[in-house]
Amino acid sequence: MSETELNLTLSKSTGLPRKRFYRARAHSNPLSDSHFPVPTSPSHVDYSLHYPHYFPSSGQINSSKKIQFADIGCGFGGLLISLSTLFPETLMIGMELRDKVTEYVKERILALRLANPGQYQNISVVRTNSMKYIPNYFEKGQLLKMFFLFPDPHFKEKNHRRRVISPHLLDEYAYVLGVGGIIYTITDVEELGEWMRACLENHPMFEALTEKELEADPVVKLLSSATEEGQKVARNGGLTFQAVYRRTTPS
Amino acid sequence: MEDTTTIEEGETNKDIEVAPALIAVHPTQKSVAVAVGSDLRIFDIEAGCAASLVDDLGGPFHRDSIRAIQYGAEGKLFVSAGDDKIVKMWSTKSWRCICTVCSEKRVTAVAISNDGLYVCFADKFGVVWVVDLVGFEGNQTLVNKKATQLLSHYCSIITSLEFSPDGQFIVSADRDNKIRVTIFPKSPLDGAHEIQSFCLGHTEFISCLAFVCARECLQSFLVSGSGDSTVRLWDISSGDLLDNCEVGIKAGLLESNGSTEQHDHAVTDICTIQDGVLLAVAIQSLQGIVLMSCNLSARTLSVAKVVSIAKETFIPTSLGTSPSSRLLWMVTGVSNLPGFDYLSFARVRVISGFDVEQEPAIIEDNKIPGGDTLLENLQGSAIIDEKIFLAAAEAVKTAMCNLLIKKQYPAEKREFRKKTRNDRKVKF
Numbered sequence: 071m072s073e074t075e076l077n078l079t080l081s082k083s084t085g086l087p088r089k090r091f092y093r094a095r096a097h098s099n100p101l102s103d104s105h106f107p108v109p110t111s112p113s114h115v116d117y118s119l120h121y122p123h124y125f126p127s128s129g130q131i132n133s134s135k136k137i138q139f140a141d142i143g144c145g146f147g148g149l150l151i152s153l154s155t156l157f158p159e160t161l162m163i164g165m166e167l168r169d170k171v172t173e174y175v176k177e178r179i180l181a182l183r184l185a186n187p188g189q190y191q192n193i194s195v196v197r198t199n200s201m202k203y204i205p206n207y208f209e210k211g212q213l214l215k216m217f218f219l220f221p222d223p224h225f226k227e228k229n230h231r232r233r234v235i236s237p238h239l240l241d242e243y244a245y246v247l248g249v250g251g252i253i254y255t256i257t258d259v260e261e262l263g264e265w266m267r268a269c270l271e272n273h274p275m276f277e278a279l280t281e282k283e284l285e286a287d288p289v290v291k292l293l294s295s296a297t298e299e300g301q302k303v304a305r306n307g308g309l310t311f312q313a314v315y316r317r318t319t320p321s
Numbered sequence: 322m323e324d325t326t327t328i329e330e331g332e333t334n335k336d337i338e339v340a341p342a343l344i345a346v347h348p349t350q351k352s353v354a355v356a357v358g359s360d361l362r363i364f365d366i367e368a369g370c371a372a373s374l375v376d377d378l379g380g381p382f383h384r385d386s387i388r389a390i391q392y393g394a395e396g397k398l399f400v401s402a403g404d405d406k407i408v409k410m411w412s413t414k415s416w417r418c419i420c421t422v423c424s425e426k427r428v429t430a431v432a433i434s435n436d437g438l439y440v441c442f443a444d445k446f447g448v449v450w451v452v453d454l455v456g457f458e459g460n461q462t463l464v465n466k467k468a469t470q471l472l473s474h475y476c477s478i479i480t481s482l483e484f485s486p487d488g489q490f491i492v493s494a495d496r497d498n499k500i501r502v503t504i505f506p507k508s509p510l511d512g513a514h515e516i517q518s519f520c521l522g523h524t525e526f527i528s529c530l531a532f533v534c535a536r537e538c539l540q541s542f543l544v545s546g547s548g549d550s551t552v553r554l555w556d557i558s559s560g561d562l563l564d565n566c567e568v569g570i571k572a573g574l575l576e577s578n579g580s581t582e583q584h585d586h587a588v589t590d591i592c593t594i595q596d597g598v599l600l601a602v603a604i605q606s607l608q609g610i611v612l613m614s615c616n617l618s619a620r621t622l623s624v625a626k627v628v629s630i631a632k633e634t635f636i637p638t639s640l641g642t643s644p645s646s647r648l649l650w651m652v653t654g655v656s657n658l659p660g661f662d663y664l665s666f667a668r669v670r671v672i673s674g675f676d677v678e679q680e681p682a683i684i685e686d687n688k689i690p691g692g693d694t695l696l697e698n699l700q701g702s703a704i705i706d707e708k709i710f711l712a713a714a715e716a717v718k719t720a721m722c723n724l725l726i727k728k729q730y731p732a733e734k735r736e737f738r739k740k741t742r743n744d745r746k747v748k749f
Contacts, residue, residue: 111521238473
């Protein structure tokens with residue numbers, strides 16, 4: 071892509087990428103073989119590529135700082151951007167399977183960093199299949215928060231195994247979440263909302279947050295307001311169903 | 322375009338049908354089992370004759386290629402399973418089928434818990450299932466047993482399944498370069514949710530797992546073999562990679578600059594010998610085995626010796642040994658070899674002399690325990706043409722590659738496929 075073409079995709083007034091140039095399919099098959107690069111293990115994740123402000127050179131290993139928030143299926147990145155200023159010292163990553171969407175988020179973050187010097191240095195995005203490669207990115211107990219906002223509902227029973235919240239995948243999420251870490255889920259599909267709640271409820275390593283805790287958590291409010299998908303639901307006056315659970319030690 | 326894809330898929334399917342021969346040895350070497358295609362052959366060494374299998378369900382025991390056979394640690398139980406989606410558990414005393422369980426998908430690996438109470442099997446969709454034999458006495462037949470889900474690798478073929486020697490963990494390896502170590506729970510029928518670690522480092526599919534533990538050392542370590550021609554040593558409680566041995570290069574098969582074809586020297590099987598500091602490794606295209614020694618205090622792996630098999634084309638497809646004996650059993654063979662009349666054949670060979678003073682060497686056929694009778698029974702036919710073994714080894718290799726290695730499309734083909742996608746038709 072030449073420079074003039076590249077500039078066309080950015081808005082003249084804000085300098086942010088324009089979504090119309092990143093039109094993507096609404097769905098992607100998580101079961102298909104992936105051909106994008108995947109780090110061999112969490113120690114192979116190149117932090118300098120994602121967070122150049124915190125990791126200036128690729129050779130230097132700053133082991134003190136690790137990614138602590140993961141937005142699984144981050145879509146156009148609305149939540150990441152809201153969280154970035156709310157938790158300016160926490161490294162977070164969005165994981166998205168659709169390559170065009172990932173490109174958009176990448177450009178969006180770069181543009182935000184340019185427009186707001188010193189800000190948005192703690193967020194990044196990666197194109198990957200999180201259902202397959204979560205253990206390649208995060209060590210045991212590394213994460214504090216995981217987000218699953220408006221995931222693909224996969225209505226057919228035949229396709230339930232494509233759902234990003236499932237009893238078996240929760241085992242892996244429990245592995246990468248530290249004890250006390252929180253998993254946030256929200257959807258506008260009632261059936262999926264019930265499914266996600268049931269999966270979390272029946273898992274021996276998760277417990278629901280109390281009403282009080284939910285109210286005290288500033289992140290909960292962002293679930294329905296920060297993402298593009300959430301705003302769309304709100305515009306249409308739709309209902310949302312959320313389930314927020316904490317990782318516990320198994321008895 | 323349409324036509325080429327269908328032809329490619331057609332070819333792939335035919336190759337996958339080829340299954341390598343498997344061997345398993347009873348823990349005290351009372352019997353030896355060989356599986357070729359749907360054929361299960363057991364030779365009772367103590368009695369000196371073939372064991373006759375009894376199944377109340379009648380008919381052929383398996384209707385499609387057997388992909389996994391395993392003796393229990395105590396030697397009372399034997400399990401066979403494969404492409405016919407049927408798991409059969411046999412009593413090794415009577416060789417009666419005590420239990421038949423149906424799987425939803427083709428079965429790729431089996432493991433029996435050390436106490437013999439649970440049988441686990443893995444399917445092609447990455448799910449590990451468990452069947453409990455709690456309260457089973459050995460004489461009755463269990464009917465209507467159902468398997469329940471234990472754990473799952475997300476949509477990946479599980480290639481190997483092992484229990485740790487202390488019974489604390491169940492280890493599963495897949496074609497996506499991943500080894501998962503899961504705590505084997507007290508009530509496995511509720512699922513195994515607590516992951517101890519992931520052992521990550523291989524750059525190709527993992528083909529086999531084995532445990533090493535010295536007698537004086539309580540801790541055990543995991544060894545894994547892979548399509549990347551390496552054997553690696555792991556600490557399973559942390560998932561740390563302790564050592565990586567490029568066995569393909571060390572054995573002189575691969576040039577270190579990687580000039581030979583990439584997947585030519587996949588490690589296909591690993592077998593721990595005796596007290597567990599010696600490993601026998603089978604590699605594709607290698608006529609013989611590589612002996613590796615494991616230094617548990619220094620936590621290193623090294624190639625000790627390459628035992629080649631002279632005068633015969635013999636590339637082992639599976640290895641077996643019993644903890645009590647000092648023999649390594651090897652089998653080569655294949656089922657449904659395209660272009661040849663032999664439906665399923667196998668060749669069994671044995672290596673002895675793993676003691677320090679001796680040199681490991683191939684035993685002559687008549688010196689093998691059980692002698693010629695054993696060979697006749699396990700091999701299925703007396704003498705087989707040399708050429709077939711080479712063709713068989715090649716067929717097994719292609720089948721393994723097709724099954725476990727991701728299809729790579731050249732850049733221009735990928736571009737073409739993208740261009741023809743409906744959603745990419747850009748209007749200018």
